[in-house]
Amino acid sequence: MEERWVLHCDCNSFYASVELLAHPELRQRCVAVCGDPESRHGIILAKNEPAKKLGVKTAETIWQAKRKCPDLVLLPPHRELYRKYYRIINTIYQRYTDRVEPFSIDESWLDVTGSWQLFEKSPAALADRLRAEVKAATGLTISVGVSFNKVFAKLGSDYKKPDATTLISRQNYRDILWPLPVGQMLFVGRSAKEKLQGLGVRTIGELAAAEPAMLQSALGKLGPEIGRYARGEDAEPVRRWGEAEPVKSVGNGMTFKRNLCGPADIRHALTVLADEVAARLRRHGVWAGAVQVTVRDTQLKTITRQKQLPQATHLAKDLEGGCWQLMQANWEMQKPIRMLTVTALSITTEPFAVQQSFFEDAPRTDPKREKLEQSLDAIRQKYGRAAIGAGSILKNDLGLGELAIGSPGEDEDLDEKVKGPL
Known part of the structure; x- marks a missing residue:
């Protein structure tokens, strides 16, 4: 049987490297890409190698990073640039195989089992060729893991950075990993x-x-x-480019411009977050059988709670109701909240994913609400993301208006796992 060969290609310090293309004078300095401190999104999104060596970490706050590296240069993110390079790099990968599966905006798996012989003397040589082509086309470097399954290929790309190829074979994986x-x-x-x-x-x-x-x-x-x-027993296939991954969860969260204080603030935030999550569920053509809320307080401590819903749904009203019950049961309402996330779980392609009851109190669909929320989708699709929404987003100081529903690709967090071409 022919040996399977999978590559995992990982762009090195992707956000920071893209930003440094426009700032070559900063290459030897400590640089980090961060969110907007004025909007309370002041965390490190990416850092370059000099900053990494001083201990700067992704997702830590700016003040924590500055304590480690007082001379840290902070640059704002440019999301359209990242999408542009994502497309360029993955187009290069597709020259060598149709099985290209993005894992995030800067990482992709390639199954080259049936194609590497057409281009190079070995899979590792093909990995070196890809590194050279990406660097020549973009000025960016990638690290590549070469192995017989997806997990080991991913571990291989992490093993040696930047700009390196690591072979994890059946003969050496015990020694290396x-x-x-x-x-x-x-x-x-x-x-x-x-x-x-x-x-x-x-x-x-x-x-x-x-x-x-x-x-x-x-x-x-x-x-x-x-x-x-x-043990090296991963047999998961690499999907073809554009082949959608089954949706396992759909979520959206926000760090607010000021802390949520009290039931009214919390309810407003849940309403808008649930609205966006429900719209994404409908866009994917799926239903949720459970909801989850993630709450972060002003001390950056986080709790996560979830519950099953009485009936699978893709309606904002149902999601918001479930999340409100979770908050009532698990949160002291006057305690300030910095960040809140609503996530739909137990995803199904059928609307009735729970056992139905023969009794009158069985949960039922709400056809009027279904029609209303579908009408909201149609209005937003025709007139734009901010055309219509909950009244609670108007003239508030929480930043809720920034969560208006967007079209595919516009509203996705760049840190989420990519489900297909952007």
């Missing part, structure tokens, strides 16, 4: 890392050797899955 800290494993976040370390699992090799039942007990279904990944 298993000694790495378990936190470097794909899909192992901070919480999972802490739970694994509590079990004595500190390296990827120890994760590979861990009993599946123990991992299941600690992490649920994620546990055995990442154990399989650590």
Whole structure:
């Protein structure tokens, strides 16, 4: 059987590198791309290599980064430029295979199993060729992991940066990957890392050797899955370019221009966030069977709570109602909130994803509300994103008007995983 070959191509310090194309004089200085401090979006979105060496991290606040690097140069983001280079780079990838699957705006997997022989003497040589072509076309560098599955290819691109190729083969993956800290494993976040370390699992090799039942007990279904990944048992295919990934969740959040204080503020924010999430659900042609709220307070402490809905829905009223119940049960209403996120979960392609009851109190669809929200979609599509919305967004000082529904590609956060061509 022919060996499978997957490349994971990752742009190095993508946002910062794109910005430095216009500021070559800053290349040797510490540079970071950040949100607007005046809008309370003052976090680090990306940093260049000199800043990284001084400990500047993505998602930390500007003041934290400045404490590590007082001379840090801050640049604003230019999202259209990032989309432009995303398209250029992925067009280069498509010269070599039709199986190009974006993982985010600066990362893509390529399955070159059936095509690498047409271009180079080895898959690693093709990776080197891609690095050279991207650099020549854009001035940007990429790191490429070459392996027999997607997870190991991703770990390979992270292994050596910037501008490098790393081969993770069936012969060497135990030597290269298993000694790495378990936190470097794909899909192992901070919480999972802490739970694994509590079990004595500190390296990827120890994760590979861990009993599946123990991992299941600690992490649920994620546990055995990442154990399989650590053993090299990932068989997930690379999708063709433009092939949509099944939607698993749809969410939207905001850091407000001032803190939310009290039930009225919270309800206004939930109304607008739920409106946008519902519009995205309808745009994808899916329904949600559960909702989740994520709340961050003024001390940057975060809680997440979720609940099943009585009936799958893609209506803002239903999502907002579920989130309001979560807030009432889990939040002290007078406690200020800095950031709030509404996420639709348990996504289904059918409107009735829950068991129906024969009794009169069974949940029912609301055809009038369905017609109303579809009318909102039509108005926004014809007259623009801000043409119509909740009255609570008018003349408020929270910045809610900035959350008006956009068309595909306009309202997506660039840190979200890309579902297809932008």
